[in-house]
Amino acid sequence: MKVAIHRAAGAAGARLVESFHLASSPTPVALAFDAEGLVRAGRMPVALREVEPGSAESLADALSGCSAAVLLSIEEERAEAIVARATAFAEAARHARLRRAVMISDVAVYGPNPGKPWDEASPLPRHDPGSRAAALSAAESVLLETCARNHPVPCVLRAGWLYGARVPDFAALASEITAPKADPDGKNAARHGLHIDNLVAAVRAALSAKTGDQRIFSITDTGTITRDEFRRAVAAALGHSRADGTSELLAKRKTTPWNTPTSRAERLLGYRPEVDLEEAIRRSCAWWKFTCE
Amino acid sequence: MRAKTFALRSRPRTLPGGSVPEFVLLGDGAWLESNFGPALVRLHRQGEARVTAAVDPSASSASWLARDFPRLRTTASLDAIDAPPDAVVLVASELRHRSSRIAAALRRGWHVLSACPPAENAAEASRLSELARQHEVTLTVDLPHRMAAGSRWLRAIAGGRALGGCLGFQIKEGRDLMSASEIPPCGAWIDPGVRVLDLITGWFGPLQPINAADDAMGGFEAVARTEMSFGDGCRGTIRFDRDWKTAPSYRLFCRRGLAIWNPGEVDTASVRLEATDQELTGALQDEGRPSDRRELQLRHLLGALVRGHEPSNHAASLLPALELADQLRRIRTSLSLPWFSPNESTVAHTQTVSGRAA
Numbered sequence: 274m275k276v277a278i279h280r281a282a283g284a285a286g287a288r289l290v291e292s293f294h295l296a297s298s299p300t301p302v303a304l305a306f307d308a309e310g311l312v313r314a315g316r317m318p319v320a321l322r323e324v325e326p327g328s329a330e331s332l333a334d335a336l337s338g339c340s341a342a343v344l345l346s347i348e349e350e351r352a353e354a355i356v357a358r359a360t361a362f363a364e365a366a367r368h369a370r371l372r373r374a375v376m377i378s379d380v381a382v383y384g385p386n387p388g389k390p391w392d393e394a395s396p397l398p399r400h401d402p403g404s405r406a407a408a409l410s411a412a413e414s415v416l417l418e419t420c421a422r423n424h425p426v427p428c429v430l431r432a433g434w435l436y437g438a439r440v441p442d443f444a445a446l447a448s449e450i451t452a453p454k455a456d457p458d459g460k461n462a463a464r465h466g467l468h469i470d471n472l473v474a475a476v477r478a479a480l481s482a483k484t485g486d487q488r489i490f491s492i493t494d495t496g497t498i499t500r501d502e503f504r505r506a507v508a509a510a511l512g513h514s515r516a517d518g519t520s521e522l523l524a525k526r527k528t529t530p531w532n533t534p535t536s537r538a539e540r541l542l543g544y545r546p547e548v549d550l551e552e553a554i555r556r557s558c559a560w561w562k563f564t565c566e
Numbered sequence: 567m568r569a570k571t572f573a574l575r576s577r578p579r580t581l582p583g584g585s586v587p588e589f590v591l592l593g594d595g596a597w598l599e600s601n602f603g604p605a606l607v608r609l610h611r612q613g614e615a616r617v618t619a620a621v622d623p624s625a626s627s628a629s630w631l632a633r634d635f636p637r638l639r640t641t642a643s644l645d646a647i648d649a650p651p652d653a654v655v656l657v658a659s660e661l662r663h664r665s666s667r668i669a670a671a672l673r674r675g676w677h678v679l680s681a682c683p684p685a686e687n688a689a690e691a692s693r694l695s696e697l698a699r700q701h702e703v704t705l706t707v708d709l710p711h712r713m714a715a716g717s718r719w720l721r722a723i724a725g726g727r728a729l730g731g732c733l734g735f736q737i738k739e740g741r742d743l744m745s746a747s748e749i750p751p752c753g754a755w756i757d758p759g760v761r762v763l764d765l766i767t768g769w770f771g772p773l774q775p776i777n778a779a780d781d782a783m784g785g786f787e788a789v790a791r792t793e794m795s796f797g798d799g800c801r802g803t804i805r806f807d808r809d810w811k812t813a814p815s816y817r818l819f820c821r822r823g824l825a826i827w828n829p830g831e832v833d834t835a836s837v838r839l840e841a842t843d844q845e846l847t848g849a850l851q852d853e854g855r856p857s858d859r860r861e862l863q864l865r866h867l868l869g870a871l872v873r874g875h876e877p878s879n880h881a882a883s884l885l886p887a888l889e890l891a892d893q894l895r896r897i898r899t900s901l902s903l904p905w906f907s908p909n910e911s912t913v914a915h916t917q918t919v920s921g922r923a924a
Contacts, residue, residue: 316783
């Protein structure tokens with residue numbers, strides 16, 4: 274099965290291409306908006322295709338020969354681009370007659386602090402117009418509505434706070450721990466956790482599982498850890514004792530639970546995390562050390 | 567000091583009586599626009615040169631060409647161009663096609679300014695230089711990094727004039743790239759590799775690779791590292807990283823202190839003297855803005871053609887860097903990528919070995 278990864282330039286896209294290729298299944302097709310965006314995928318002998326931003330026609334051409342595609346909305350920061358790209362993706366997926374279209378959204382759609390137990394069936398809060406959460410929510414609707422007749426079968430994975438190799442938020446956290454001066458970009462890093470290899474496991478499941486009528490699944494790591502504990506574990510793995518920061522990032526972590534319900538994904542998709550928290554932190558920190566050597 | 571590898575041309579040439587030199591653009595128009603656009607427009611408007619034709623430019627550059635060079639002819643092939651013998655062709659074709667495009671232009675009696683590098687390896691670049699010599703035309707390469715204020719500053723320091731003899735260096739590069747757009751992208755040994763190797767061979771003379779490793783798994787490397795020796799037991803390390811891009815940094819460790827160059831919009835430099843723990847940091851003054859380095863190159867090229875000299879950025883001057891890149895690629899091993907699962911590491915290693923054997 275050929276699966277297009279749109280876009281392969283980011284951390285999750287690069288890791289999906291890497292992981293699929295090294296496992297020999299499914300066959301990845303890397304898509305990016307420019308040649309430089311294909312550098313990470315180009316380390317392997319995989320299909321590389323350039324796509325014109327915002328063009329459903331160009332994307333449909335790039336999807337030819339694929340039976341499924343993954344759209345990584347989670348790696349898009351600009352709200353206006355999230356909806357436009359989801360619209361082009363949904364149209365192109367229909368035009369290319371894909372069997373399945375998987376969108377990686379973000380648990381940010383549940384809001385910053387739901388305040389009570391919640392799951393995929395919970396109504397989403399009213400987001401500020403123009404916000405990233407509002408755009409992600411709208412993008413999910415676009416995909417589900419465009420593919421309403423199951424051509425292709427849509428599947429939305431709401432991923433937790435992504436961390437691991439090449440993830441900018443994780444790099445900001447590691448940098449904040451190891452560098453004398455905190456990186457201001459790290460302030461927004463407080464979300465629910467999902468190691469990038471567990472995202473790969475969830476995408477694998479979503480590409481083939483019989484999902485019934487359910488289309489939306491929350492995906493996080495399993496196990497319970499507060500954000501404060503997570504930070505301390507990362508600091509220890511990086512060999513730093515400077516984990517007791519007083520930043521806004523840490524303050525948020527103390528008040529926010531780490532876990533998001535993943536029972537629907539486990540039951541219907543057969544999602545099983547690839548790595549536990551200990552291994553996830555080890556791999557993430559190993560990557561950071563590699564970049565700093 | 568590096569030995570000169572190219573002599574003055576035997577027969578001085580001049581452009582035909584008073585005629586304005588013609589430029590022909592070949593290849594990635596978007597790259598040519600972003601790198602040479604302002605310089606070409608200035609020369610064209612000032613009547614110092616005319617941009618007359620574009621061969622196979624990218625669609626994205628069409629509006630630039632139509633706006634700034636309304637009488638320019640666009641063709642799909644070099645064969646359809648009827649430029650005079652002393653025309654200059656700016657070649658920005660994909661690297662895998664670049665050498666053949668350059669050869670075609672040289673055979674037509676045209677001078678060439680090529681994107682860096684002109685060929686994938688030293689042997690091919692050497693063949694092109696010889697072809698240029700046979701046809702009595704000039705083959706030059708886009709090497710604006712040599713004109714950067716920081717590279718000239720470190721060249722002086724590497725010569726031992728300011729901080730004593732150089733004992734070692736540490737270089738990180740990868741954020742700022744110079745390649746024309748192509749799929750698959752060229753590897754890190756080529757871009758930024760050749761540019762950095764060109765600088766250090768210019769600063770230190772011949773270097774001997776001690777080790778080299780990269781992350782290619784049957785494709786092209788995004789991360790590459792090497793350790794080298796030079797001079798009398800001195801060592802240096804280089805890390806090219808197109809995967810996780812950080813600010814480039816050049817550090818020279820000398821007998822009397824440390825010199826650091828941080829290239830950027832404004833080149834900054836720092837000096838830390840051995841006897842103190844304080845650092846002096848400031849902005850380096852360049853000959854002009856970075857885009858003007860391209861204009862300087864074009865002006866040097868036109869001046870050299872009129873006077874019958876070889877410009878300093880002639881292709882043969884890049885051969886030491888290309889030969890070093892070839893050496894590094896021959897000895898490279900696999901980088902261990904520690905975020906992989908054990909199974910992935912095994913498969914990656916197997917693919918690396920089989921990919922390099924192929």
